[in-house]
Amino acid sequence: MSPTQPSQPRNPATATPQPAPESARVIAALEGVGVRRYSSGQVILDAVDWTVRSGEHWALLGANGAGKTTLLRLVGALMFPTVGTVEVLGHRLGSVDVRELRAVIGLVSGAQKVPQDATGHTVVLTGATGTVQPLWRKYDAATRERAHELLTELDCKELADRPFGVCSGGQRARILIARALMAEPRLLLLDEPFNALDLPSREDLIDALHRLAVGRPELATVTVTHHLEELSPAIGHALLLRDGRVQAAGPVDEVLTGERMTACFGRPIEVSRHEGRWLARSGKR
Structure with a gap:
């Protein structure tokens, strides 16, 4: 391309997110974090150190019971550690009103309560107030238009007037992501968003x-999943958990290897990658 020729706009569907520089703002930082169940003394997380920076996209993987959801709840300011420190968006848990902190963290979970008869647009609107039911007097024209823009951004504007209860699993997931973005969060947490989706929806x-x-280079995301096939090419970092301890954390090329996946899941696993997408399968014994 000549110096005088204008550059072509990037296609968001194929463009690759630029990796966050080391100097990027710290979004979440955990140091020496442990979580124990008081009733039984069971160790759920142990000696976890982890840092998430702006613009980074993390996958959180591990077998059932490894502690993934607990770790996500800590970063989402939904619980406190038994030991260690957790800082999110510059605030340390235990010294900040977590209700205010939660309001600026985007969270998508299958456990969220959503009125089944509410339209897609209404569900997204509730993200502006952080409520289950809509608070109509709180939504001005700009807020309502913002909800429509987010539905368009998530490629589901046709769901604006459709009841949430009749939407497919994939459509619901995209509506809930649009809802989470209403607060303009710098951190988006996705707890198994692909659960029970068919192939096209996935x-x-x-x-x-x-x-x-x-499209949002400053946004940091953390996605909990069981399957490498569910990771988008945007995922640049991964953390592997086993029995509450971090097995590996860092760039995906260093973490998502057959050797490390085998150690994490306790059975031979072969890992391959093609055009930014991952595949994991049981290896030969």
């Missing part, structure tokens, strides 16, 4: 998350 959601990463 791919639609992966594409939507990839476009989101490209």
Whole structure:
């Protein structure tokens, strides 16, 4: 391309998010974190050190019971550690009103309560107030338009007037992501967003998350999943948990290896990558 020729705009569906520099703002920092169940003394998390910076996209993987959801709840200011420190968006848990902190963290979870008869647009609107039911007097024209823009950004504007209860699993996931973005969070947490999705719905959601990463370079995301196939090409970092301890954390090329996946899940696993997408399968014994 000549110096005088204008550059072509990037296609968000195929563009690759730029990796966050080491100097990027720290979004979440955990040091020596442990969580124990008081009733039984069971160790859920132990000696966890982890840092998430702006613009980074993390995958959180491990077998059932490894502590993934507990770790996500800590970063989401939904619980406190038994030992260690957790700082989120510059605030240390235990010295900040977590209700205010939660209001600026985007969270998408299958456990969220959503009125099944509410339209997609209404569900997204409730993200502005952090409520289950809409608070109509709180939503001005700009807020309502913002909800429509987010539905468009997540490629589901046609769901604006459709009841949430009749939407497919993939459509619901995209509506909930749009809802989470109403607060303009710098951190978006996704707790198994691909659960029970069929193949087309999974791919639609992966594409939507990839476009989101490209279009919002400052946004940090953490996605809990069981399957490498669910990771979009935007995922640049991964953390492996086993029995509450970090097995590996860092750039995906260093963490998502057959050797480390085998050690994490306790059975031979082969890992491959093609055009930014991952595949894991049981290896030969």
